[in-house]
Amino acid sequence: MTHWIIAPVVLPALLAPFIVLAARYHIGIQRVFSVAGVVALISIAAGLAWQVSDGSVLLYQLSDWAAPFGIVLVGDRLSTLMVLLTTVLALFVLLYAIGSGWDNRGRHFHALFQFQLMGILGAFLTGDLFNLFVFFEVLLIASYGLMIHAGGNARLRAGVQYVLFNLVGSTLFLFALGSIYAETGTLNMADLAQRVTLIGPEETVGIRVAAVLLLLVFAIKAALAPLHFWLPSSYAEAPAPVAALFAIMTKVGAYAIIRVYTMIFPPDLEVTSGLHDLWLLPAALVSLAIGMLGVLAAKKLDRLVAFSIIGSMGMVMVTISLFSPAGIAAALYYIVHSTLAGAALFLISDLVRTGRANLNLVPHPPVMGSALTAGLFFVGAIAMAGLPPLSGFLGKLLVLDSAYGTDLVVWIWVIVLGSSLISILGFARAGSILFWKAHSMDPGEDPGDVTRPTVLSYVAVGGLFSLLTAHTVFAGQVHGYTTRIAAQLFAPDAYISTVIDTPGKLSKPKEDH
Amino acid sequence: MELLVASAIGIMTAAGLYLVLRLRTFPVILGMSLLTYAVNVFLFASGRLTIGAPPILRDDVTAYTDPLPQALVLTAIVISFGMTAVVVMIGLGAFLGSNDDHVDDQPDTSTPKSEGQT
Numbered sequence: 001m002t003h004w005i006i007a008p009v010v011l012p013a014l015l016a017p018f019i020v021l022a023a024r025y026h027i028g029i030q031r032v033f034s035v036a037g038v039v040a041l042i043s044i045a046a047g048l049a050w051q052v053s054d055g056s057v058l059l060y061q062l063s064d065w066a067a068p069f070g071i072v073l074v075g076d077r078l079s080t081l082m083v084l085l086t087t088v089l090a091l092f093v094l095l096y097a098i099g100s101g102w103d104n105r106g107r108h109f110h111a112l113f114q115f116q117l118m119g120i121l122g123a124f125l126t127g128d129l130f131n132l133f134v135f136f137e138v139l140l141i142a143s144y145g146l147m148i149h150a151g152g153n154a155r156l157r158a159g160v161q162y163v164l165f166n167l168v169g170s171t172l173f174l175f176a177l178g179s180i181y182a183e184t185g186t187l188n189m190a191d192l193a194q195r196v197t198l199i200g201p202e203e204t205v206g207i208r209v210a211a212v213l214l215l216l217v218f219a220i221k222a223a224l225a226p227l228h229f230w231l232p233s234s235y236a237e238a239p240a241p242v243a244a245l246f247a248i249m250t251k252v253g254a255y256a257i258i259r260v261y262t263m264i265f266p267p268d269l270e271v272t273s274g275l276h277d278l279w280l281l282p283a284a285l286v287s288l289a290i291g292m293l294g295v296l297a298a299k300k301l302d303r304l305v306a307f308s309i310i311g312s313m314g315m316v317m318v319t320i321s322l323f324s325p326a327g328i329a330a331a332l333y334y335i336v337h338s339t340l341a342g343a344a345l346f347l348i349s350d351l352v353r354t355g356r357a358n359l360n361l362v363p364h365p366p367v368m369g370s371a372l373t374a375g376l377f378f379v380g381a382i383a384m385a386g387l388p389p390l391s392g393f394l395g396k397l398l399v400l401d402s403a404y405g406t407d408l409v410v411w412i413w414v415i416v417l418g419s420s421l422i423s424i425l426g427f428a429r430a431g432s433i434l435f436w437k438a439h440s441m442d443p444g445e446d447p448g449d450v451t452r453p454t455v456l457s458y459v460a461v462g463g464l465f466s467l468l469t470a471h472t473v474f475a476g477q478v479h480g481y482t483t484r485i486a487a488q489l490f491a492p493d494a495y496i497s498t499v500i501d502t503p504g505k506l507s508k509p510k511e512d513h
Numbered sequence: 514m515e516l517l518v519a520s521a522i523g524i525m526t527a528a529g530l531y532l533v534l535r536l537r538t539f540p541v542i543l544g545m546s547l548l549t550y551a552v553n554v555f556l557f558a559s560g561r562l563t564i565g566a567p568p569i570l571r572d573d574v575t576a577y578t579d580p581l582p583q584a585l586v587l588t589a590i591v592i593s594f595g596m597t598a599v600v601v602m603i604g605l606g607a608f609l610g611s612n613d614d615h616v617d618d619q620p621d622t623s624t625p626k627s628e629g630q631t
Contacts, residue, residue: 130585137592144599148606156607160538161616163600167545168533170596174552174589181582182559233618 002051005060005075007044008083008121011037016114024108031098034110038094041087041117049080053481055488057498059127066504067127068188074127076495077485078332082124082255085336086248088467089343090117092460096347097241099456105150105239112149115142116245123252127499129180129187132256133173136221140166143249146242147234158237165230169220176213183207190499192264193492196271204271211265211272215280218260221253224280224317225287228310232294235306240350243302244343250313251335258320258328262489263496267323280321281408285415288314292419295426301352301359304430305345308384311423312338315416319399322406328486330398333479337391337471341383344464348376351453351461352434361430363437373453374435376461381427383468386420391472396420398479518558525551538604538614542597549593556586 015037023029052058058075061067075083094113096102103109119139126132144166148159181187183206184195199207216227223231231250235243257280265272291311298304316338319331349359351373356364379390386392396416403412471478488494525547532544560579568580608614 130588134588134592137596141596141599144603148603151606153607153610156603156610157618160600160604160607161618163596163603164533164541164545164616167593167596167600168548170592171545171548171552174556177585178552178556178559178582181556181585182561185579 002058003060004044004051005048005058005073005125006062008041008048008087008125009073009118011041011044012114012118012121016111016118019111019114020108027104030110031103034113035091035094035098037114038087038091038117041121042084042091045080045084045087048075049077049084051075052077052080055484055494057495059498059502061502061504064504066502066506067499068186068191069506070504071131072127072188072499073125074190074495074499075125077481077488078255078258079124081332081336081481081485082251083121085251085339086117086120086124089248089339089464090245092463092467093241093244093343093347095463096244096350096457096460099454099458099460100241100350101454102150102239102241102350108145109149112142112145113245115139116146118142120248120252124255127189129189129192129260130177133170133177136173136252137170139249139252140170143242143246146245147238149239149242155237155239158233162230162234165220169217172213172220173217176210176217179206179210179213183210188499189259189263190492190496193496194500196264196269199271201270207271211275214260215257215275218253218256219280219283221250222257222317223250223253223287223310223313224283225290225310225314226283228287228290228313231310232303232306235309235346236300236302240302240346240353243306244346247309247339247342247346250309251316251339254313254316254320254331254335257317258331258489261323262328263492266490266492276321276323277407281318284314284317284321285411286314287311288318288419289415290314292423292426295423296429298426298430299361301349301361301430301434302346304361304426305342305349308345308423308427309338309342311419312342312384314419315396315399318412318416319402322402324402324406325483325486325490326402328489329479329483330395330402332482332485333391333398333475334395336478337383337395337468340464340468340471341380341390341392344376344461344468345380345384347457347461347464348373348380351376351457354453361433363433363441365438365441370435370438372458374431376458376465377431377435379465381431383465385424385427387424389472391468391475394472394475514562514564518554518562522551522555522558525554536615536617538608538616541616542600542604545600546593546597549589549597553586553589553593556589557582 019030019033052075060073062071116139119135119142122135123132126135144163147162148155184192186192220227267276288311291307291314294307295304298307316331316334319327353359383390383392386396403409529544529547532540535541560582563578566576566578567574568578
């Protein structure tokens with residue numbers, strides 16, 4: 001049994017208290033340890049992803065207790081891909097936070113950042129539903145701290161909304177887990193997948209309620225309409241690097257939906273039939289439309305980016321709710337793209353803020369370095385709106401292709417293409433007001449010592465764009481890999497047998513069955 | 514006993530939901546606490562209600578109570594307690610800062626145009 005799979009959880013969990021206890025007054029030491037930790041996490045994540053790329057499933061039984069009695073961590077292609085994506089994103093976000101000085105505007109940024117990573121990575125790796133709840137809480141409680149980092153009244157108020165909404169979500173999660181446990185007597189995902197099929201057709205009330213509750217919880221995390229109201233204020237008011245890191249948090253919800261609703265409640269299961277195509281798909285289409293309309297209607301740049309996140313999550317969920325191998329493969333390709341593009345846009349909106357009083361979409365005299373920022377915004381908007389040549393365009397093609405031949409193809413194509421047009425308009429409007437009209441403004445008195453963004457900030461944004469470019473250039477290979485991920489998801493027997501049949505303490509001898 | 518526990522959970526959830534839908538921070542936090550109490554009892558009941566039975570394997574005992582929900586409830590209590598403390602602190606900070614404890618976004622009175630000219 002390899003121990004590497006628990007390293008993405010243990011390393012940040014050790015690093016964070018170390019940063020708080022040993023380096024709390026030395027921002028330099030904090031930065032060094034934080035970056036070193038994230039770099040180490042990237043190499044571990046890459047190692048794990050390489051190890052499972054042949055289709056094997058890594059299992060880690062905590063304290064050697066056999067599933068379903070103990071908690072297990074499971075690494076397959078999907079979870080290791082998400083872990084790798086998170087750690088790579090975290091590196092660039094961290095570089096930006098250091099470069100822009102955001103980490104020094106309040107206390108304990110780096111410690112909270114590491115706890116946040118611990119929660120996200122743990123949520124991707126766990127094979128137990130209650131453990132998933134615990135990791136959700138770890139990532140949430142760290143995100144509460146990060147969300148109100150550097151303080152300010154508007155941020156605190158948005159923080160209250162964010163915390164309250166997520167507390168209700170956590171309570172719902174507990175209700176869902178309670179009903180699942182009452183119905184099946186287990187919370188281990190692999191064990192659940194076997195037991196749910198044993199429930200007779202006349203006793204499905206409880207498990208159907210549980211399935212819907214669980215979907216609601218994950219839909220809150222994924223900001224699916226009509227449960228998306230928490231997102232715009234929270235993401236717009238959060239510090240830019242934090243909002244950029246939060247771009248992966250909506251994907252945690254998407255990941256959980258993919259995992260639970262391909263393995264435990266697969267689409268062909270009698271109990272939950274209708275949940276995916278009747279409920280999830282229309283909700284996803286609505287949130288795609290709302291998100292992109294919000295891009296056009298937003299009055300501030302940070303809200304515009306937040307709505308584009310909702311729209312891109314809608315796109316992801318449309319594709320996921322088809323629950324076909326092609327759909328999941330396209331969704332995963334788009335998840336990688338939209339995480340990187342969304343994070344880059346949040347960072348760029350912080351670059352735009354430099355030299356301006358606020359991010360209201362009104363003309364403002366140009367400041368030093370705004371040409372470069374304008375160029376970056378242009379690239380980011382192209383990526384997010386899904387125009388060629390960047391990967392958003394390819395992702396959208398894959399989405400449209402995977403929807404072809406389904407019953408609702410007309411609806412999906414109309415809404416995907418229509419909302420793309422609206423988002424292009426929204427981004428074009430924002431860009432022309434912010435950058436073009438600026439030149440027709442009277443410069444007024446010289447603002448004097450306007451601090452320009454540091455080189456490191458630009459390096460972080462450029463790094464995200466280079467990843468997007470790589471995602472475009474190697475689209476064939478990436479899509480091939482996501483297709484193999486989807487194939488593994490729709491044949492969960494290897495996963496289930498690895499989890500259930502690996503012996504450990506307390507596992508029953510075979511002949512006792 | 515089942516009726517008693519079930520109605521207690523139901524009433525607490527209903528009261529909690531009503532309070533959560535209020536506009537100000539304090540009732541909302543009270544409602545959250547009620548909801549977490551309800552869900553804790555609910556989790557406890559998910560292992561079936563048994564009276565006076567041991568949760569640990571022993572000799573010459575045949576009836577057991579399920580030990581797992583008790584462990585789950587313990588985790589849930591600790592987490593919800595901590596979260597409530599966090600939300601009280603953040604809510605207090607927001608109230609003291611802006612002298613307003615509404616949980617919804619108040620209409621933005623400052624127009625973008627006037628801000629842009631300053």
